[in-house]
Amino acid sequence: MDEIRWHSRAGQGAVTAAETLAAAALREGKHVQAFPEFGPERMGAPLRAFNRISAHPIRIHGVVEEANVVIVVDPSLLGVVPVDANVAPDGVILANTTRSLAEVRQLLTLSGQKIACIDATQIAVDCFDMQKPNTPMLGAVARVTDLISLDTLLAEVEESFSKKFSPRVVAGNLNAIRRAYEEVIYE
Numbered sequence: 001m002d003e004i005r006w007h008s009r010a011g012q013g014a015v016t017a018a019e020t021l022a023a024a025a026l027r028e029g030k031h032v033q034a035f036p037e038f039g040p041e042r043m044g045a046p047l048r049a050f051n052r053i054s055a056h057p058i059r060i061h062g063v064v065e066e067a068n069v070v071i072v073v074d075p076s077l078l079g080v081v082p083v084d085a086n087v088a089p090d091g092v093i094l095a096n097t098t099r100s101l102a103e104v105r106q107l108l109t110l111s112g113q114k115i116a117c118i119d120a121t122q123i124a125v126d127c128f129d130m131q132k133p134n135t136p137m138l139g140a141v142a143r144v145t146d147l148i149s150l151d152t153l154l155a156e157v158e159e160s161f162s163k164k165f166s167p168r169v170v171a172g173n174l175n176a177i178r179r180a181y182e183e184v185i186y187e
Helices: 014-029 102-106 119-130 134-142 149-161 167-183
Strands: 003-009 031-037 046-054 067-072 087-096 114-118
Touching: 003 014, 003 102, 014 031, 014 046, 014 134, 014 149, 046 087, 067 134, 087 134, 102 114, 114 119, 119 134, 134 149, 134 167
Parallel strands: 003 067, 067 087, 087 114
Antiparallel strands: 003 046, 031 046
């Protein structure tokens, strides 16, 4: 079972991204969970969301204790919020940042975990004129993990977003996912 922890600020779309990741994995026949950890959040407050993805039924129903994948949607949380706490020894931290892999590694306390970086905010601005890095982060997740395939992710986003957004917004999000998949750097 893979366990994923999202770090974000309220309003950046991490909860939607966690739900979209779960829906894409479900599309591939996997068992999934997606849930936020809410308190008295307000726009801009730090929040966490979680996923579990497994080939087998999931019987755990609490917060993720040790994540295989940590996704940091807001770069201002790096070095401020303990995003590197309780990461599996073979885990990966994927950060939305303009910093280099070495700079991110200096901010975190890691013992062998991998790091991946992508400027998801700029990709979002370029592709659909919003500072919403959540969908580009999904493209990067598809690239640096084996959780979902890019094709499945694109199909899920196209279907689910088409129910809520204009064709232009849907196309922009699909382009952002593809671009992040290609541009993410990781070690």
